[in-house]
Amino acid sequence: MQYWLFKTEPDVFGIDHLANRPQQTEHWDGVRNYQARNFLRDEVKVGDQVFIYHSSCDQIGIAGLAEVVRAGYPDHSQFDPESKYFDPKSSPENPRWYMVDVQFRQKFTRVLPLTKIKQLPGIQELGLVKKGHRLSIMPVMEQEWHTLLAAAEPRTGIS
């Protein structure tokens, strides 16, 4: 079992959207970065735990938790000419982009802000706090996960 951090813009799709989906589950499509794609295709597995991170918004930071309920499979939006994620160079026979399904687990009472995350001990290696990071899918070390989770308390929902 591994830990991850998924970035999203809450104005487009945030933790509240996920919580309101049927079965509180949604496919995480639209990732168009090769390094992130490799994680989705090869390494993200069912049962993995995910921080949902809100970017480009008022309250930047980790908003809650989700769990992977389906491992990597082709992102269907790449085949849809109507989609903003359409990729004419991709084909169902040789798909370029992948996605996973995640299910809502809990929403923090308060977003754990990026400013606070940067002050936490022992997370210097987390891609999020490194300068110029642009990965939308990144691994989180187990120790980092526990540090971040502790910093996010108190929180609501099951644990």
Place this chain on the structure above:
DNA sequence: GCCAACGTTGGC
């Protein structure tokens, strides 16, 4: 295979 131009990300 180099690298300049371009587009995107994302914090501020």
Place this chain on the structure above:
DNA sequence: GCCAACGTTGGC
């Protein structure tokens, strides 16, 4: 909205 950082593209 600005702009620095970064990834991708395409001409050569």
